[in-house]
Amino acid sequence: MNCKLTDKSNSLGAKSGKLPPWLHRRLPADTSFQRTERILGSLGLETICSNANCPNRGQCWARGTATVLIMGNICTRNCKFCSVATGKPGPTDRDEPSRLARMVEQMRLKYLVITSVNRDDLPDGGAGHFRDCIDEVRRRRPDVKFEILTPDFRDRQAQAIEILGQCLPFVFAHNVETVPSLYRTARMGGDYQRSLNLLRMAKYSYGDINTKSSIMLGLGETDAEVCQVLENLRSVGCDRITIGQYLKPSKNSLDVVEYVTPARFDWWKQKALGLGFSWVISGPFARSSYFAERDETP
Numbered sequence: 001m002n003c004k005l006t007d008k009s010n011s012l013g014a015k016s017g018k019l020p021p022w023l024h025r026r027l028p029a030d031t032s033f034q035r036t037e038r039i040l041g042s043l044g045l046e047t048i049c050s051n052a053n054c055p056n057r058g059q060c061w062a063r064g065t066a067t068v069l070i071m072g073n074i075c076t077r078n079c080k081f082c083s084v085a086t087g088k089p090g091p092t093d094r095d096e097p098s099r100l101a102r103m104v105e106q107m108r109l110k111y112l113v114i115t116s117v118n119r120d121d122l123p124d125g126g127a128g129h130f131r132d133c134i135d136e137v138r139r140r141r142p143d144v145k146f147e148i149l150t151p152d153f154r155d156r157q158a159q160a161i162e163i164l165g166q167c168l169p170f171v172f173a174h175n176v177e178t179v180p181s182l183y184r185t186a187r188m189g190g191d192y193q194r195s196l197n198l199l200r201m202a203k204y205s206y207g208d209i210n211t212k213s214s215i216m217l218g219l220g221e222t223d224a225e226v227c228q229v230l231e232n233l234r235s236v237g238c239d240r241i242t243i244g245q246y247l248k249p250s251k252n253s254l255d256v257v258e259y260v261t262p263a264r265f266d267w268w269k270q271k272a273l274g275l276g277f278s279w280v281i282s283g284p285f286a287r288s289s290y291f292a293e294r295d296e297t298p
């Protein structure tokens with residue numbers, strides 16, 4: 001299967017400023033959504049759903065799922081695709097693991113996705129806090145499965161991998177986010193090889209664990225570059241992938257270059273499955289934690 005885009009109707013330029021019809025979505029305002037909102041608010045927990053203005057918040061929260069953002073909502077990096085605030089974060093909250101456990105109990109979760117901002121200010125990059133959160137939830141709810149979506153841990157990868165090995169999650173995820181040629185504009189402070197290396201270390205240090213990554217389309221990448229990323233991810237043993245549409249989350253974020261059609265996302269799904277990924281979500285609204293709890297490729 002080659003990656004050439006032969007049919008230009010497979011994408012739509014974003015210059016008009018209008019969203020294509022397949023990206024129009026109504027927000028459900030039902031009681032399940034409000035219940036999730038109330039539990040998170042009462043426990044003082046942050047989510048990436050809110051901090052990144054995720055378009056799936058209505059749907060996910062109404063389904064009783066949310067992705068918790070630990071270690072605060074101030075990031076030490078300044079990625080241009082992301083709306084999370086940049087600055088100097090405060091100390092980690094020692095009570096957060098316990099509040100997280102209460103959230104799991106109140107929401108009766110069986111699958112929990114935890115992510116964090118980059119914490120380049122911490123000696124272990126925040127790996128110890130991930131472990132403490134998992135340990136505390138497991139102590140109270142041993143049957144919960146965990147998916148952690150981590151930063152790249154910069155030059156502390158070996159230390160972080162060792163710490164996280166003490167609390168093995170079901171899925172270890174780290175997002176490459178975009179193609180390497182766009183790192184300078186979209187992901188300053190990130191390093192493509194470093195991200196691949198973290199996924200490789202997780203896969204080969206933790207044995208049977210599932211590893212996962214995500215890429216956004218619509219930032220100006222070429223199809224050949226996307227193919228290369230998928231191949232690179234498979235070469236480091238990455239099992240799971242989500243492929244979604246980049247949507248500008250705030251007025252200071254990068255503009256969308258193109259909108260990829262649902263049909264083209266289906267094509268990418270087949271491509272990823274053909275390369276050997278065992279679990280793939282590819283679609284305009286696909287995000288790293290979207291339907292993460294599903295066992296099979298949705």
Ligand code: SF4
Nearest residue numbers: 049054056057060289
């Ligand atoms: S896709 Fe993930 S980040 Fe977005 S609303 Fe759902 S759980 Fe939250």
